[in-house]
Amino acid sequence: MPFQKVQFRDKAFTCTSEVTLELISGKWKVLILSYLSKKVCRFNELQKLMPETTQKMLTLQLRELEKDGLIIRKVYAVAPPKVEYLLSDLGERLVPMLKQLCNFGADYLDRLEA
């Protein structure tokens, strides 16, 4: 753990791990990334997978993930509109971490029973 001072989005961070958290913290981001790690999805597919989201929030989170280069937004010039979302190379690279987050969480909850 290098504790390397860095600037990102005009904020100062003390460790690069904080940058990663900055990228994936957002109400629906891990879920979006997890679903996209399984398959390419259209907007309304994601909506069905995450019924708790509002359109606005889903859009917002997708835009941020896109801006950060973690996902790709593919627009087809057809009517009715068709938009697909998929992981970028960078996005793919954090899939192992998502799994670890998942495993730890499951493990943690198990221990709470005991």
Added chain:
Amino acid sequence: MPFQKVQFRDKAFTCTSEVTLELISGKWKVLILSYLSKKVCRFNELQKLMPETTQKMLTLQLRELEKDGLIIRKVYAVAPPKVEYLLSDLGERLVPMLKQLCNFGADYLDRLEA
């Protein structure tokens, strides 16, 4: 990625990875955990390591980490007061993840230059 519906702190989560994020998201938590992964620390040591923190915030984050069972607060009955903080077994188990978060962040920032 199981997408396993769980309850935690009276909130509903769709995947256990969200629980892990819930545990470590907080302005100073990853830093605290990272520092404690290197050595046991006293309160004012942590304060010196993280000069940006206020006492209130540091206390708050430490209390939450303790309540969640990730760190241990060891109070010595002496004057002046002496309190030590260290990782619990559960806390130790997320150290590998902290490193991954760190590595990804560093990697990510590198790519931004290119």
Added chain:
DNA sequence: CCGGATCCCAGACGATACTG
């Protein structure tokens, strides 16, 4: 089908002062 624009609130976070 996909998303933008507005309004609003709780809760996270901060500043400052005080204490056993």
Added chain:
DNA sequence: CAGTATCGTCTGGGATCCGG
């Protein structure tokens, strides 16, 4: 030394309506 207590701010996220 290691905290409380109090108050103030700010922003992430929700609700709702509008538009191409």
